[in-house]
Amino acid sequence: MAAADVTTKTGERTLPKVPLLTTSSVERPLTGWRAWVLTTDHKKIGLMYIVAALIFFVLGGVEALLIRTQLGTPDNTLLDPHTYNSILTMHGVTMVFLFVIPIMAGFGNYIAPIQIGARDMAFPKLNALSFWFFLAGGIVFYASLFFGAPEAGWTMYAPLSDDAFTPGFGTDAFIFLAHLTGISSLVGSVNFVVTIANMRAPGMGWGRMPIFVWTILIYAVMLIIALPVIAVAVTLLLTDRHFGTHFFDSTQGGDPMLWQHLFWFFGHPEVYIMIIPGFGIISEVLPVFSRKPVFGYKALAAATASIAFLGTLVWAHHMFTTPSPTAVLVFFMIGSFLIGVPTGIKLFNWIFTMYHGAIEFKTPLLFACGFLSMFLIGGITGIFLATFPVDWQLHDSYFVVAHFHYVLVGGAMFSITAGLYYWFPKFTGRMMGETLGKWSFWFMFIGFNTTFLVQHSLGLSGMPRRIYEYGDYGHWATLNLISTIGAYTLAIGLLLSMINGYRSLKNGAKAGPDPWRANTLEWFIPSPPPAHNFDIIPTVRSVEPMKDIRQEVAARSQTASEEPAQA
Amino acid sequence: MPLKTLPTGLRKAFAAAAVTVSATLLLADSASASWIAPETGGSPNADSIHSLYMILLVTGLIVFFAVEGLLVYTLWKFKASRGHEAKQIHGDTRLEIGLTAGSALIVIILAIVSFMKLGDIRNPPNSDAAGFPTTKVVADPGTNQKIPKDGKALTIKVTAFQYGFRFTYDDGDPSTQDVYAYRDLYAPTNTTVLLSITSQDVNHAWWIPKLGGKFDAVNGFNNWTWFKVPGDLAGTTFRGQCAELCGRNHANMTASVHALSPSDFAKWLEDKKTQLAESKDAAAKQRQLIDAGKPLG
Numbered sequence: 001m002a003a004a005d006v007t008t009k010t011g012e013r014t015l016p017k018v019p020l021l022t023t024s025s026v027e028r029p030l031t032g033w034r035a036w037v038l039t040t041d042h043k044k045i046g047l048m049y050i051v052a053a054l055i056f057f058v059l060g061g062v063e064a065l066l067i068r069t070q071l072g073t074p075d076n077t078l079l080d081p082h083t084y085n086s087i088l089t090m091h092g093v094t095m096v097f098l099f100v101i102p103i104m105a106g107f108g109n110y111i112a113p114i115q116i117g118a119r120d121m122a123f124p125k126l127n128a129l130s131f132w133f134f135l136a137g138g139i140v141f142y143a144s145l146f147f148g149a150p151e152a153g154w155t156m157y158a159p160l161s162d163d164a165f166t167p168g169f170g171t172d173a174f175i176f177l178a179h180l181t182g183i184s185s186l187v188g189s190v191n192f193v194v195t196i197a198n199m200r201a202p203g204m205g206w207g208r209m210p211i212f213v214w215t216i217l218i219y220a221v222m223l224i225i226a227l228p229v230i231a232v233a234v235t236l237l238l239t240d241r242h243f244g245t246h247f248f249d250s251t252q253g254g255d256p257m258l259w260q261h262l263f264w265f266f267g268h269p270e271v272y273i274m275i276i277p278g279f280g281i282i283s284e285v286l287p288v289f290s291r292k293p294v295f296g297y298k299a300l301a302a303a304t305a306s307i308a309f310l311g312t313l314v315w316a317h318h319m320f321t322t323p324s325p326t327a328v329l330v331f332f333m334i335g336s337f338l339i340g341v342p343t344g345i346k347l348f349n350w351i352f353t354m355y356h357g358a359i360e361f362k363t364p365l366l367f368a369c370g371f372l373s374m375f376l377i378g379g380i381t382g383i384f385l386a387t388f389p390v391d392w393q394l395h396d397s398y399f400v401v402a403h404f405h406y407v408l409v410g411g412a413m414f415s416i417t418a419g420l421y422y423w424f425p426k427f428t429g430r431m432m433g434e435t436l437g438k439w440s441f442w443f444m445f446i447g448f449n450t451t452f453l454v455q456h457s458l459g460l461s462g463m464p465r466r467i468y469e470y471g472d473y474g475h476w477a478t479l480n481l482i483s484t485i486g487a488y489t490l491a492i493g494l495l496l497s498m499i500n501g502y503r504s505l506k507n508g509a510k511a512g513p514d515p516w517r518a519n520t521l522e523w524f525i526p527s528p529p530p531a532h533n534f535d536i537i538p539t540v541r542s543v544e545p546m547k548d549i550r551q552e553v554a555a556r557s558q559t560a561s562e563e564p565a566q567a
Numbered sequence: 568m569p570l571k572t573l574p575t576g577l578r579k580a581f582a583a584a585a586v587t588v589s590a591t592l593l594l595a596d597s598a599s600a601s602w603i604a605p606e607t608g609g610s611p612n613a614d615s616i617h618s619l620y621m622i623l624l625v626t627g628l629i630v631f632f633a634v635e636g637l638l639v640y641t642l643w644k645f646k647a648s649r650g651h652e653a654k655q656i657h658g659d660t661r662l663e664i665g666l667t668a669g670s671a672l673i674v675i676i677l678a679i680v681s682f683m684k685l686g687d688i689r690n691p692p693n694s695d696a697a698g699f700p701t702t703k704v705v706a707d708p709g710t711n712q713k714i715p716k717d718g719k720a721l722t723i724k725v726t727a728f729q730y731g732f733r734f735t736y737d738d739g740d741p742s743t744q745d746v747y748a749y750r751d752l753y754a755p756t757n758t759t760v761l762l763s764i765t766s767q768d769v770n771h772a773w774w775i776p777k778l779g780g781k782f783d784a785v786n787g788f789n790n791w792t793w794f795k796v797p798g799d800l801a802g803t804t805f806r807g808q809c810a811e812l813c814g815r816n817h818a819n820m821t822a823s824v825h826a827l828s829p830s831d832f833a834k835w836l837e838d839k840k841t842q843l844a845e846s847k848d849a850a851a852k853q854r855q856l857i858d859a860g861k862p863l864g
Contacts, residue, residue, distance in 0.1 A: 081815040081816060081817075081818065082815050085812070085814075085815060085817075151815070152812070153812045157769075157770055157811070157812070159768065159769050159770070159786065160769040160770065160812065160813060160814060165729075165768065165769050165814060166814075250785075250786045250787025250788075251786065251787070255787070256770060256785050256786060256787065256788075257785065257788070290645070290653060291647070291653035292653045292654065292655060292656065293655060293656070293657050295656065295657070295658050295659075296657075296658035296659070296663055297657070297658065298658070299658065299663045321772060321780070321781050321782050321783045321790075322783045322785060322788075322790070323710060323711060323782075323783065323785060323788040323789065323790040323791075324711065325711060326689070326711060330682075333678070333681070334678060337674045337677065337678055338674065340670060340673075340674050341667060341670045341671050341674060344666065344670040345663065345666055345667055345670070347634060348634075348666050349658075349663075351634070351637055351638050351641055352656075352659075352662075354641045354642065354645060355641050355645065356645060356653065356654040356656060357645050357653040357654075358645065358646075358647040358648070358651050358652060358653040359641075359642060359645050359646050359647055360647045361646070361647075369638065369642060372638055373635055373638060376630075376631065376634050376635065377631065380627040380630060380631055381627075383623065383627065383674075383677065384620065384623050384624075384627065387619065387623060387677070387681050388681075389615075389616055389619060389681065389684065389685055389688040389689070389780070390605075390616055390619055390620050390623060390681075391780075392616065392688075392779065392780020392781055392782070393605040393606075393613075393616050393620070393776065393779075393780045393781070394605070395772075395780075395781060395810070396772060396774075396781065396810040396811055397810065456603075457602045457603065460601070460602070460603065460604060460605050460606070461601060461602075461606065461776070462606055462774070462776040462806075462807065462808075464772075464774065464808060464809070464810040465810075465812075466812040466817060467808075467817060467818035468817075468818045469818050469819075470818065473806075475602075
């Protein structure tokens with residue numbers, strides 16, 4: 001730039017302004033859609049993950065409502081069995097592969113680097129690749145709607161998923177999805193591990209990492225353990241379907257049980273992969289709104305790690321009714337029981353975090369408490385199901401459907417909602433509406449329990465899962481109707497939160513950097529944060545760096561005011 | 568320690584709730600408990616699963632009320648208000664160890680109770696003297712089959728297929744056609760019936776709730792279970808259906824088990840044998856006609 005010498009009015013000459021840095025060319029910052037599509041900024045990628053996952057969540061939610069509408073009355077003919085099985089499969093796959101896992105990756109992407117004081121992920125381009133592979137997986141899977149959707153359930157049990165019984169494109173679309181989202185998560189997980197291991201702020205030892213970062217680290221490690229196995233399983237299924245192999249075909253020397261072992265070796269850790277980042281969100285929200293440090297930091301981190309470890313060793317508790325030796329059943333029962341111990345520890349630690357606190361009933365806290373109360377129910381019924389002789393009655397019945405929805409909706413989805421309300425100000429710079437948020441919570445809480453509590457009874461009285469119709473037997477008609485009404489109530493609650501989010505984007509109160517007076521570093525920087533996150537990376541001296549910073553600021557302003565004013 | 572600081576009244580309320588719930592559940596007869604417990608009443612294994620389930624349920628409800636109670640109390644008591652400061656407690660190692668030990672203890676006790684009950688659920692008892700006369704069972708090696716102590720039982724082979732169940736009554740004589748039936752299984756009371764379950768295509772699951780748990784039917788494998796219907800339930804029909812997604816008509820893959828008195832069952836079996844023999848003869852005659860090139864009928 002060539003600024004001419006300037007002579008001021010008084011006649012003094014000032015030096016021309018010289019830029020401190022020189023560069024041969026400056027790239028214009030991208031604008032419009034290109035700013036998103038070509039971005040490698042972890043925050044933009046995180047937001048894209050969250051938004052895409054929420055869109056898939058709406059699709060999965062509509063599928064859930066179709067299922068509940070079909071089951072609202074006995075012998076309903078709204079959906080034919082083919083359509084019903086497709087919707088059931090799409091619902092399960094969508095919620096697992098396209099909603100919970102990616103939205104947790106979204107939170108991890110946006111929040112974890114800032115919480116550890118990093119300016120981006122370790123491999124920004126790989127990070128973008130992860131997102132686009134995930135989106136491609138979702139699009140490929142939903143494209144199957146136009147070619148014949150999958151209908152073998154999200155578990156895709158062989159031989160039902162084999163070409164002899166479900167020909168057509170659907171199962172192949174699932175295989176493609178499993179590979180694409182699998183690569184996405186593997187690349188993303190390696191990125192998380194490297195980032196968390198190497199890019200923490202000065203002073204942030206392992207013992208000072210926020211619990212949320214611990215959970216993202218454990219989530220990533222579990223994905224790295226579990227995903228290669230499902231990749232193997234679906235590849236074997238692909239060759240069975242198209243290239244004449246018989247891995248799962250017992251008439252040709254294959255083994256249908258092999259599918260179940262491979263699938264659940266991935267599928268059970270998957271359950272913990274879905275819930276563990278939720279544990280992290282809860283562990284962030286509860287201390288902030290109780291104005292207390294998290295109770296038992298080390299116990300919480302250790303319990304999470306031991307849940308992850310045990311969680312990879314209990315896959316066959318999904319197979320208690322298969323022809324398996326008793327010793328196998330006993331091993332997997334004991335393993336599953338043991339998970340109850342660290343899970344109990346976590347629940348108590350969360351409640352004790354609030355005990356003697358000064359609890360502020362903001363919407364994120366309500367959702368966190370909803371999580372605590374319902375995840376407990378899912379945990380208790382989990383012990384019932386882990387007892388294999390009892391599981392012989394409960395397995396594959398509506399009791400199981402109720403159990404895993406208590407864990408994944410009452411657990412994962414409520415923690416996700418808590419996280420969305422908690423971090424929305426950071427993402428957008430605006431607060432979500434509190435009144436609408438609370439209405440949404442109560443609709444969701446009551447709707448959820450109405451939907452799923454009665455399903456325990458349905459299962460106990462003999463209603464198997466995945467049936468498209470049922471006869472008017474016992475109380476089935478009444479209980480199913482209650483459940484359907486509950487599902488619509490839950491949907492209204494979710495709709496209220498969506499309206500809330502949409503309205504708050506434009507009209508929400510300005511948040512400022514730290515609206516909640518929170519404890520972690522993401523609240524140190526403006527909302528929304530600049531591209532490089534931190535101008536200065538603060539030195540971390542405890543698990544709650546923001547509390548230290550606030551105290552220091554207070555102390556300095558105190559000394560400043562105590563010093564005699566200098567004339 | 569926070570638990571100790573809980574007011575006595577609240578602790579008493581927890582205890583009272585837990586005791587009331589447990590007592591009600593344990594005293595409730597199985598019929599009225601069908602909302603909250605598995606089906607029961609058709610076979611001793613279903614009854615034993617039910618009683619094990621009730622122990623789990625009572626334990627679960629006590630834990631539920633204790634934890635939810637603590638949660639609700641905490642939210643109510645420590646609501647932010649003027650002049651109320653949060654105590655900056657970071658943790659309590661002794662409490663953590665105590666909680667770990669406590670929850671581990673509950674889990675260990677439940678595991679022990681489960682193993683104590685396992686025998687009744689898994690191992691078939693002997694048939695009663697009043698039962699249908701049965702022969703020695705030849706054990707099926709490499710499977711989870713259990714046989715009664717006296718080794719005698721009626722074995723019925725259950726073959727699942729898209730979309731139904733076929734029941735085959737092996738008479739041990741290879742020269743005669745075994746009696747078979749579809750969808751409706753007829754079984755004698757007072758008699759231990761062993762079921763050998765397999766599938767001829769995709770995975771299915773055998774589940775008659777009142778007769779015990781479900782067992783998967785997997786092609787290439789034999790899965791075993793058993794039931795023994797008490798004598799006073801002769802004439803009862805037990806319903807059930809396939810419990811493993813097996814394709815589009817999964818919802819209508821049903822089965823019924825009809826309990827007959829041993830004498831009625833013997834009669835049913837003889838009738839079936841006669842019918843089989845008659846239809847075999849009729850088929851043989853038609854074949855002769857076809858072979859001779861004569862018109863049928």
